Structure formats: structure tokens, C-alpha cells
Amino acid sequence: MKNKYFFLFAFLFISSLCVVFFYNKEATINLDGITADIVVTAEKLTDSFIKDEKKANDTYKNKVIEINGIIKSISLKNNRYTLLLHGNNNEHSVMCDVLIDSDTIVPNKKVTIKGICKGFLQDVIILNCVLINIESDE
Numbered sequence: 001m002k003n004k005y006f007f008l009f010a011f012l013f014i015s016s017l018c019v020v021f022f023y024n025k026e027a028t029i030n031l032d033g034i035t036a037d038i039v040v041t042a043e044k045l046t047d048s049f050i051k052d053e054k055k056a057n058d059t060y061k062n063k064v065i066e067i068n069g070i071i072k073s074i075s076l077k078n079n080r081y082t083l084l085l086h087g088n089n090n091e092h093s094v095m096c097d098v099l100i101d102s103d104t105i106v107p108n109k110k111v112t113i114k115g116i117c118k119g120f121l122q123d124v125i126i127l128n129c130v131l132i133n134i135e136s137d138e
Contacts, residue, residue, distance in 0.1 A: 043087060
């Protein structure tokens with residue numbers, strides 16, 4: 001009977017390790033050298049999901065996209081920034097998960113970000129984002 005529990009425990013432990021490994025592998029994809037499949041503005045991206053979510057998912061979901069937009073707000077948690085880019089209205093935005101260390105990221109700056117589109121909840125969700133360009137103050 002103890003052997004049965006041991007093998008069950010070992011199986012569950014190894015399965016858990018595999019899930020964690022594959023989850024973390026996807027979460028740390030580096031997009032620096034990858035060309036975007038689609039270039040779009042934050043307004044057009046949110047508008048696409050609001051008008052026809054199924055069609056927008058077919059177009060954008062799980063693809064590398066480059067987004068141009070204006071930063072609405074910034075939050076920091078666990079050394080990762082979440083940038084909200086203005087969408088087509090006040091209710092919907094583009095939420096970008098970015099690993100950056102920059103004092104130049106402030107609200108109302110125009111930015112270009114590249115990331116993987118994961119779909120739409122209240123906002124369009126973009127993960128593994130890389131900051132491509134920040135509009136200068138000059």
C-alpha cells in the first residue's frame with residue numbers, strides 16, 4: 001500500500017514540475033530579435049476586439065504584434081511593469097506586461113511595444129512585451 005502512495009506522490013510531483021517548467025518557459029520568451037507579424041495602433045487593436053472578438057482573436061491571438069500607443073497608466077509588481085495604453089475609449093485599454101527598468105516611462109508618452117497577444121477580457125492582454133521606442137520630449 002505504501003508503494004502505491006509513493007508512486008502516486010512521485011507522479012504528482014513530477015507532473016507539477018513539468019507544468020511549472022513549461023509555464024515559466026512561455027513566460028520568459030525574449031522577443032528582441034523577432035519580427036512582429038502585425039503592426040497596429042492601440043486604438044485599432046481595442047476597436048477590433050470590441051467590434052468582433054472572434055475575428056480579432058483569429059487575427060491577433062498568439063501572434064507577435066507591434067503596438068503604437070500612448071501610456072495611460074503604469075503599475076509595478078514583482079519587478080514587472082504593467083503599462084496600460086489608451087484604447088478607443090475610456091473603458092478599454094491595451095494591457096502590456098513589460099520587464100523594463102526605465103525612468104523615461106511615464107504616462108502620456110507615446111511608445112511602441114512588441115509582445116504576444118493573448119486575447120481580450122476588459123482590456124487586450126499583451127505578454128512578454130519589449131519596449132521598442134519611447135517618444136522623446138524634444
